[in-house]
Amino acid sequence: MKRAGFANYWLPILLLLPQLTIIAVFFYWPAFNAVQSSFYLQDPFGFGSQFVGFENYSDLFASKEYAKVARFTLLFTLLVTATSLATALLLAVKADKVLRGARTYKTLLMWVYAVAPPVAGLMGVMLFDQNIGSVTDLFAWFGYDYRLGVNYWDTAFAMIIVSVWIQIPVNFIFFLSGLQSIPQHVREAAMIDNPSGFGRFWQITFPLLAPTAFFLLIINITYALFDTFGIIDTLVKNNPASNPMTLVYKVFVDGFRGNDMGGSSAQSVVLMVLVLALTIFQFRLLERRIHYT
């Protein structure tokens, strides 16, 4: 086999340099800094720092507050992932059956994707607001006193709903294209073999959709863990103390509000390890993903 190669040894390195620079400046350098400062106790006002070894980590794992945030993050991730995937799948299955006006329907479902997370958070604040929120009014109508930003679970509810809402369009697009790539004749063969539409969905359609679903599962977990920062920030900005937050948001709160740079760095290192594990898991499984055709 003939391989195309570069005659000059330095040329490929030169071509890669811009990318390598960007990765170095925006990832390796901060990551190295984070690891380094996680071993130090820093003076909040910048007057030097003291090496403390693994103390930041042991404090972290002993902290009840941290455990509580971790538990909430887990619950939040599970709920956001499951709800947004299930809703998107339902919408995609229905949209797939629409023949007339399919384009309009799809566009209507997709435009939400264009809304930036902080804007979505702001819309959430408006909807769930104590005084002007229409969702609050709805709850009041049912006799429930909904208090965003005051009641822990009320805030959590708003966070989950807004995060799910924003994520549905992406999932919808992927599910729909996955559904449309299932050959028509396979579905027809199933119609002849199985009288039950429900059975056909779970035994034929869904298994053929599994690669898409698995890919989306990983994407959604990553989203719920990390990309919901903007939404959470808008919803709990003024009083994070009594409100739920995720691990990522806690890094920000402890580091930049609490000025505990060492502890915050230790938290980001923990998250970094988590992301690494998730990435390895994803690649291992995606590589083994079954290609049916």
Added chain:
Amino acid sequence: MANVSVKNIRKTYPNGTEAVMPCNFDIADGELVVLVGPSGCGKSTLLRMVAGLEDITDGELQIGDRVVNDLDPAERDIAMVFQNYALYPHMSVYKNMAYGLKNRGTSKNDIDQKVREASAMLNLDDYLDRRPSQLSGGQRQRVAMGRAIVRDPALFLFDEPLSNLDAKLRNQMRIEIRNLQRRLGVTAMYVTHDQVEAMTMADRIFVLNAGRIEQVGTPSEIYRTPASTFVASFMGAPPMNLLPATYNGNGSVHLNGETSLAVGAPKDHKGDIQLGIRPEEVKLATGKSATPFKLELIEELGASRLLHGKLAGHDFTVNAPNNDAPLADDLMLDIPSDALHMFDHETGKRL
């Protein structure tokens, strides 16, 4: 096993296109009927209407003694073999075949017995645990057949099942399908655009054109007495020669001023006609009474050769036995009077 009865069935799409014009036919128990026609003639639509994959706009469809118009495909007691096999890619060969039975509540033992019987019949025993993607085209087609057989349906529907196979395999599968259908005695409807498949497999052929059934008949009826110029030119390879001519009403056809041919049985018609002559019913001759033919091109087919040229100024093809004799450019043809097919000049209908 059952007969099929179709009364005034038609298919109109919302945009007004008439895919299948009202048609009537009956298929006897155990008969294999081939629907043949060019693409877009409505043959697949008709088959899919029988399967229940396409709504029936009007008319009545009966399979066995049940009217099945409003039944779901799964309730019509049919099995269908698709052009692209339509196997379930995530299931093993065994599960592909068992799926339809499982959904009908057949017991595990019965399923196993039927699947094993079918796989033995189709030489699939070694492949039962494989996925469809690990099989060759011919094997996939067999699995699709197996899936249809195990169900023991009242009616088999074949939608161009051999189109995706190469020529050699197609010939082999053609015989296999025919044998299997005979042995099982299941009524079958078979759609194809390949006239050789239609001729070789059918008990009866339905020739379709532009949503209409042009002719129904046994292969030899279709070949010997085509009902129209469309059927004449569609069935038979190479196709029948069609020439404009005039008929004088008393026994001879004039191709142009000087060339005339004698007709066997006189027809009650006078004037312009379309004259059809099969390439293989014409012989090379030497006599004075023969018709002159100007040879332009020879196609060697091995056992025979096709001579393309001009007869009375019109394109004409002769299928002559191959005796390796060199041929001159100017030949004489012996055209027997019973080889002449006469069609109406305007409508193309047989006279």
